[in-house]
Amino acid sequence: MGLKNFPGYRPQTSILKTVDEPKLKKPFNWDRVFFVVLLALVAFYGGRRLYRHFALIRVNGQVILEKISVNFTDDIRIKNMEVDEGDHVAAGDTLFSYVLESNEDLPGARSFSRSNGNDNWFLREKMTVSRQIETRESEKSGMKTLLALKKEDLERMRQRVYLGTEQSNKIDPIRAKIQEIENEIAAMTSEIAVLKEYKYKLSIQENQALVDEEIRIVNEIAAKASFNKLVVAYTAPITGLIGQIEKDENEVCYKGETVMTIHKSGVIKVKAYFPLEYAEVVNIGDEVTIYFEDGKESQGIIQNFYISTYPLPPEFQKKYEPISRSIVSDVVPKNLNDGLGWNGYYKMSVQVVKRRF
Numbered sequence: 001m002g003l004k005n006f007p008g009y010r011p012q013t014s015i016l017k018t019v020d021e022p023k024l025k026k027p028f029n030w031d032r033v034f035f036v037v038l039l040a041l042v043a044f045y046g047g048r049r050l051y052r053h054f055a056l057i058r059v060n061g062q063v064i065l066e067k068i069s070v071n072f073t074d075d076i077r078i079k080n081m082e083v084d085e086g087d088h089v090a091a092g093d094t095l096f097s098y099v100l101e102s103n104e105d106l107p108g109a110r111s112f113s114r115s116n117g118n119d120n121w122f123l124r125e126k127m128t129v130s131r132q133i134e135t136r137e138s139e140k141s142g143m144k145t146l147l148a149l150k151k152e153d154l155e156r157m158r159q160r161v162y163l164g165t166e167q168s169n170k171i172d173p174i175r176a177k178i179q180e181i182e183n184e185i186a187a188m189t190s191e192i193a194v195l196k197e198y199k200y201k202l203s204i205q206e207n208q209a210l211v212d213e214e215i216r217i218v219n220e221i222a223a224k225a226s227f228n229k230l231v232v233a234y235t236a237p238i239t240g241l242i243g244q245i246e247k248d249e250n251e252v253c254y255k256g257e258t259v260m261t262i263h264k265s266g267v268i269k270v271k272a273y274f275p276l277e278y279a280e281v282v283n284i285g286d287e288v289t290i291y292f293e294d295g296k297e298s299q300g301i302i303q304n305f306y307i308s309t310y311p312l313p314p315e316f317q318k319k320y321e322p323i324s325r326s327i328v329s330d331v332v333p334k335n336l337n338d339g340l341g342w343n344g345y346y347k348m349s350v351q352v353v354k355r356r357f
Helices: 030-055 117-163 168-227 336-345
Strands: 056-071 076-081 094-100 232-235 240-245 258-275 287-291 297-311 325-333 349-355
Touching: 056 336, 117 168, 258 297, 258 336, 258 349, 297 336, 325 336
Parallel strands: none
Antiparallel strands: 056 258, 056 349, 076 094, 094 232, 240 258, 258 325, 287 297, 287 349, 297 325
């Protein structure tokens, strides 16, 4: 029995009622913002590192000013100092006057002035040649002994061939070996003769050098004796700026010591040290950026490269690591105004940056 058969049943359509609820605002996602910012910073930092690594070449450099040191091969006494530190001088200007310090033992000071550099060279060369001669003589003696043994082997082999116990074709290799040994002995004999002749010529050259040295010493002593009391004016060999003055008036400057330094005017540059792996990408005429220690920067141009590689200066060399050798180049200012500003950074370290692209 269905519902329709019940008394009082009336079919009715169901009605569903809905209520509109207000939309809820989603809270702001700070975690997402932080993640995006962090990701952007990491990407920027990584991209910057990659750019600096692949697109830039950064090396150490040092600002230098070409200079000359004023020193003497004799002891002198400064009489009058005509310049002060920082003065500009032109080539030919008088810098100071001096006299040679008297040496009471000068007439008999031959041993004082003798230079034994040539003597040592001749001695070393003769010892080297003597060792070579002894070595060749020893090798020649050994080869003669070996030759005698081979000749004995040849004689025994002939007897065996005559008796029919050996074949005759075994004689030729022994004869060839004997001929080879004889050739080597002849070559050694010629080499020994050449070495002995060279040693004899060395002795003649050494004697002549000793005679020339004696003549030079006599002439030097005579010149010093006549020049000892004269006051001499020292003039500037170049135009430049007076650097450090290390001697005062009436002070003795011993030979090898420096009286003063003179810096060439306008000749300032940066000496840059490029690792060997950059030899193919760095060329003369390339533009570089110079970063000074106070944050300033300037533009420069690579002027030239030195022929040999050089070890890094101690201030650029890491401790407890093998000494690094670098390709050294001179970087000059791109324009004159920049070059004038470099003077204040003399002897200071800088960063030299070259772009690959």
